Amino acid sequence: MNRLHPRSAVLRVARAALQGGFFGFFGGSLGTGMLGLPGFAVPLLGLLGALTFSGYALARYLRFRYELDGDTLTVESGVFARQSRQIPLGRVQNLDVEQNIINRLLGLAIVRFETAGGSATEATLDAVDETEVKRLRNYVRTHDRDEATGTETGAADAVSEAATSSRAAHADLPGVNGSTPARTGDAQTADDFGDPVSASDTAERDQPDGSLLFAFDQRELLTYALVSVRPAAPVLTLASLPLGMDVVWAVLRFNATLSGASLNGPVVRWLASSPETTRLVVFAALSAIQFLLLALVVSVALTVIEYYGFQLTQADGDLRYERGLLRRYSGNIPMEKVQTVTIRENILMRRFGYATLAVETAGYSGGNQQSTQGVAVPLAPREEVYELARDIEPFGDLNFDRSPTRARRRYLARFSLAAAGLTAVAYAVDSLVLATGYWWLAALLFLPVVPAAHLRWRHRGFDLDDSVLATRSGFWRRTTRIVPYYRLQTVFVTRSPFQRRRDLATVGADTASSSSLLGGVARVYDIDEDTASELRDTLREHLTAHVAGLRTGDRVSDADS
Amino acid sequence: MESLHPRVRLLWVLSTVIQASVLGVIAYLVDRFAVSLPQTVIVGGWVVLVLLGVAHAIAAHRIWRFDLQDDALFLLRGVVTRTDTSVPYVRVQHVDTTRGPVERAIGLASVVVYTAGTRGADITIPGLRPERATELREQLRDLANESEATDAV
Numbered sequence: 001m002n003r004l005h006p007r008s009a010v011l012r013v014a015r016a017a018l019q020g021g022f023f024g025f026f027g028g029s030l031g032t033g034m035l036g037l038p039g040f041a042v043p044l045l046g047l048l049g050a051l052t053f054s055g056y057a058l059a060r061y062l063r064f065r066y067e068l069d070g071d072t073l074t075v076e077s078g079v080f081a082r083q084s085r086q087i088p089l090g091r092v093q094n095l096d097v098e099q100n101i102i103n104r105l106l107g108l109a110i111v112r113f114e115t116a117g118g119s120a121t122e123a124t125l126d127a128v129d130e131t132e133v134k135r136l137r138n139y140v141r142t143h144d145r146d147e148a149t150g151t152e153t154g155a156a157d158a159v160s161e162a163a164t165s166s167r168a169a170h171a172d173l174p175g176v177n178g179s180t181p182a183r184t185g186d187a188q189t190a191d192d193f194g195d196p197v198s199a200s201d202t203a204e205r206d207q208p209d210g211s212l213l214f215a216f217d218q219r220e221l222l223t224y225a226l227v228s229v230r231p232a233a234p235v236l237t238l239a240s241l242p243l244g245m246d247v248v249w250a251v252l253r254f255n256a257t258l259s260g261a262s263l264n265g266p267v268v269r270w271l272a273s274s275p276e277t278t279r280l281v282v283f284a285a286l287s288a289i290q291f292l293l294l295a296l297v298v299s300v301a302l303t304v305i306e307y308y309g310f311q312l313t314q315a316d317g318d319l320r321y322e323r324g325l326l327r328r329y330s331g332n333i334p335m336e337k338v339q340t341v342t343i344r345e346n347i348l349m350r351r352f353g354y355a356t357l358a359v360e361t362a363g364y365s366g367g368n369q370q371s372t373q374g375v376a377v378p379l380a381p382r383e384e385v386y387e388l389a390r391d392i393e394p395f396g397d398l399n400f401d402r403s404p405t406r407a408r409r410r411y412l413a414r415f416s417l418a419a420a421g422l423t424a425v426a427y428a429v430d431s432l433v434l435a436t437g438y439w440w441l442a443a444l445l446f447l448p449v450v451p452a453a454h455l456r457w458r459h460r461g462f463d464l465d466d467s468v469l470a471t472r473s474g475f476w477r478r479t480t481r482i483v484p485y486y487r488l489q490t491v492f493v494t495r496s497p498f499q500r501r502r503d504l505a506t507v508g509a510d511t512a513s514s515s516s517l518l519g520g521v522a523r524v525y526d527i528d529e530d531t532a533s534e535l536r537d538t539l540r541e542h543l544t545a546h547v548a549g550l551r552t553g554d555r556v557s558d559a560d561s
Numbered sequence: 562m563e564s565l566h567p568r569v570r571l572l573w574v575l576s577t578v579i580q581a582s583v584l585g586v587i588a589y590l591v592d593r594f595a596v597s598l599p600q601t602v603i604v605g606g607w608v609v610l611v612l613l614g615v616a617h618a619i620a621a622h623r624i625w626r627f628d629l630q631d632d633a634l635f636l637l638r639g640v641v642t643r644t645d646t647s648v649p650y651v652r653v654q655h656v657d658t659t660r661g662p663v664e665r666a667i668g669l670a671s672v673v674v675y676t677a678g679t680r681g682a683d684i685t686i687p688g689l690r691p692e693r694a695t696e697l698r699e700q701l702r703d704l705a706n707e708s709e710a711t712d713a714v
Contacts, residue, residue: 116677362677488649488652489649489652489676489677489678489679489682490646490647490648490649490652490676490678490684491646491647491649492644492645492646492647493644493645494639494642494643494644495642495643495644496641496642497641497642500643510676510678510679510682511678511679512676512677512678512679513679521678521679536645536647540632540633540647540649543632543649543651544632544649544651547651547708
């Protein structure tokens with residue numbers, strides 16, 4: 001059994017001592033104030049708190065042991081309630097590594113093992129040193145590879161069955177050449193993407209057999225940060241900062257004064273003499289502009305911090321990513337564990353021919369709980385993104401079928417209703433509260449209704465490929481999801497009353513991917529009811545056919561041995 | 562295609578009555594201690610909710626169907642939005658039978674089918690006679706075992 005790195009123990013004990021000391025000191029001060037304890041009780045309680053907390057931290061460190069043995073990772077932990085957990089390595093979906101600044105200074109890293117069950121991470125090693133990270137990573141990877149070759153030679157044992165079946169699943173599909181190790185396309189892909197120098201760099205540093213698929217230089221990173229602006233970024237950031245909301249109020253008050261009266265200057269004097277409405281509009285416009293500027297700056301900064309030094313390498317059917325400026329993240333995603341592949345292009349990216357590639361496993365998906373789930377390639381020319389997507393999950397050229405035109409009429413009706421509703425609300429608010437007489441401005445919302453309905457219709461579609469179902473939807477941020485038939489979980493067809501009126505239905509194909517952002521479900525929106533039933537039956541047949549194929553495949557390999 | 566036991570309507574109506582009564586008690590407390598509400602609103606609201614519940618229960622029972630097909634469990638349900646769900650037997654992780662207190666009082670049981678999926682990862686078939694629920698659970702278990710070839714993820 002191994003322990004975590006001693007330096008991490010020092011770190012934890014120090015942190016616990018600080019916390020405990022503070023807690024005791026605070027409690028002591030309260031006690032002297034309210035209960036009339038003598039003055040020397042304060043440092044005494046502080047010391048006591050520090051000792052208790054650090055003692056507990058040390059006990060936890062000493063109790064925490066882990067071991068990689070054969071097919072299993074065993075973790076024992078707990079001071080009072082003791083826990084022993086065993087994780088079959090074949091079930092590990094991905095392995096993620098995180099280093100914050102302190103860890104980096106100490107040469108430590110936090111390792112997380114994700115499996116499909118449960119919502120939380122199954123095992124967290126906080127923290128081990130970098131050679132140990134390398135050992136763990138290689139152990140898990142070579143373990144997978146051994147099992148795969150095991151099947152190929154027909155010597156699969158009972159234990160490895162579960163792990164290899166999904167790999168066999170790949171090999172069974174039409175158009176997949178061999179079950180993974182050494183894909184032929186790798187070398188070329190690496191050359192196409194980044195400079196060969198950094199490729200060999202990575203190879204030397206970490207993975208003797210890895211090939212670089214993708215890397216960011218500074219300019220590309222900045223481009224990515226600019227085209228993927230998230231307007232919500234400053235809201236979250238400000239809300240999480242200690243003084244964030246106060247800053248917001250201060251700025252808003254300043255805007256109010258500026259658009260109000262109390263300052264001097266010609267603009268302000270004009271504003272002060274103008275009616276209430278104008279002042280309101282100026283205030284709103286000012287705040288909006290500030291917000292958008294802030295959104296741009298914060299979002300770009302966050303993206304740069306998050307994706308600094310991003311690179312994606314491939315080694316033996318594992319994708320391996322590395323990124324982050326302050327906190328370094330890296331992780332391994334076994335390709336045969338990938339559930340769905342998602343290609344996202346927002347309107348700016350489409351304009352310049354770029355796209356984002358995301359992969360999801362049944363684990364925590366790419367080890368990123370924050371913004372973008374499981375991003376494999378943040379930004380690359382669309383053709384390269386599709387090439388890599390095909391490398392992960394082979395599929396042919398996609399020709400999307402659009403929904404029937406009556407779906408477009410449905411969107412038209414829906415958007416018109418929304419516009420009418422908002423106009424009614426505006427009228428009500430204006431006539432009851434504001435009394436500006438400008439409520440009819442809300443009727444301008446009817447203008448974008450027609451183009452909006454058309455664009456929504458135009459960007460929705462689906463395609464049944466030989467081995468995957470592809471769905472597409474969204475104008476501002478178009479999402480193309482690629483779902484291999486053999487990854488389907490349940491298939492459902494829904495018809496709302498409005499859809500039933502027009503004989504339309506939505507088909508949902510659920511997978512085991514864990515992305516909460518995308519909901520895990522690929523949806524084909526508003527297709528003809530009969531097409532929907534056909535689609536459902538086709539999907540089921542494909543899955544059944546695949547499973548049947550898998551079973552005959554198993555029998556063959558059994559006969560071999 | 563198999564429908565649910567007719568008594569499931571009683572189950573659904575009873576649970577609506579319970580929910581409406583909880584709301585009624587809250588409304589009564591609000592009326593007593595905070596803002597005064599007209600009694601007609603409280604009583605009327607309760608009656609409307611229960612009537613809606615009855616209508617919904619009747620319609621839901623009429624629509625609800627399930628079927629053990631060759632490769633998948635097929636369910637048809639939904640009063641406002643119709644949904645048909647296919648759960649391939651290969652994807653079944655495990656199957657439960659459950660009996661809540663109201664269900665026990667009425668003499669019914671439910672079967673819950675779990676998959677590894679994200680949406681609809683647990684699918685409930687309510688309104689079954691207890692024997693039928695047990696039987697269905699065993700049928701599903703056997704079908705899932707027969708078709709098992711992968712680790713269902």
